[in-house]
Amino acid sequence: KNQVEQSPQSLIILEGKNCTLQCNYTVSPFSNLRWYKQDTGRGPVSLTIMTFSENTKSNGRYTATLDADTKQSSLHITASQLSDSASYICVVSKYTGGFKTIFGAGTRLFVKA
Amino acid sequence: DVKVTQSSRYLVKRTGEKVFLECVQDMDHENMFWYRQDPGLGLRLIYFSYDVKMKEKGDIPEGYSVSREKKERFSLILESASTNQTSMYLCASSLFQREGLILGNEQFFGPGTRLTVL
Numbered sequence A: 001k002n003q004v005e006q007s008p009q010s011l012i013i014l015e016g017k018n019c020t021l022q023c024n025y026t027v028s029p030f031s032n033l034r035w036y037k038q039d040t041g042r043g044p045v046s047l048t049i050m051t052f053s054e055n056t057k058s059n060g061r062y063t064a065t066l067d068a069d070t071k072q073s074s075l076h077i078t079a080s081q082l083s084d085s086a087s088y089i090c091v092v093s094k095y096t097g098g099f100k101t102i103f104g105a106g107t108r109l110f111v112k113a
Numbered sequence B: 001d002v003k004v005t006q007s008s009r010y011l012v013k014r015t016g017e018k019v020f021l022e023c024v025q026d027m028d029h030e031n032m033f034w035y036r037q038d039p040g041l042g043l044r045l046i047y048f049s050y051d052v053k054m055k056e057k058g059d060i061p062e063g064y065s066v067s068r069e070k071k072e073r074f075s076l077i078l079e080s081a082s083t084n085q086t087s088m089y090l091c092a093s094s095l096f097q098r099e100g101l102i103l104g105n106e107q108f109f110g111p112g113t114r115l116t117v118l
Helices: none
Strands: A004-007 A010-014 A019-025 A030-038 A045-051 A056-059 A062-067 A072-077 A086-095 A099-103 A107-112 B004-006 B010-013 B019-025 B031-038 B042-049 B065-070 B073-078 B087-094 B113-117
Touching (some): A019 A086, B004 B087, B010 B019
Parallel strands (some): A010 A107
Antiparallel strands (some): B031 B042
């Protein structure tokens, strides 16, 4: 069964601290993995995308890693800011004649001053 | 910049009413999607469309229908709203997903419509 599991469900950190969000998937055949950020009251926006041949991708203070062998990805946020408070959604796509996209439930991050 | 707009941010309807949610994109994307988002469940695909007048069922199409009369517009219809359809509805669009274009399926989302059915 194609699934994307994220942990933790929610996380509270102090401003300036680092954090890591996890994503495990069982989607096959794997095409690509994206991390989206969804601010409250807005639609998700893509942060990073990785294919099976890439194991790390950075976007400013966001660094995503991918281990295609163990089917795990992480999103590391460095020096968190209040504006990082959002939901982070891991999305895995497969291609079998057409793309199918499977969304994780998301991790809700709260950054406190 | 891709822009996806949805007709309402908040909507309150009564059980049994017919509800129309409108979505418009301005980037000439072939694909358009309707999702609902519920706490702990993530985004679930209701319907999608890869061309004008074409539609495909997603994972949870029951109780919904869609219409795509123009390329830029994709409508979600609740024929007879029920309380279990209270949710956040998100529309998205993307370029056509051609084989080999493995990075080509980024979806661009609208701001969402929070629908409450009383």
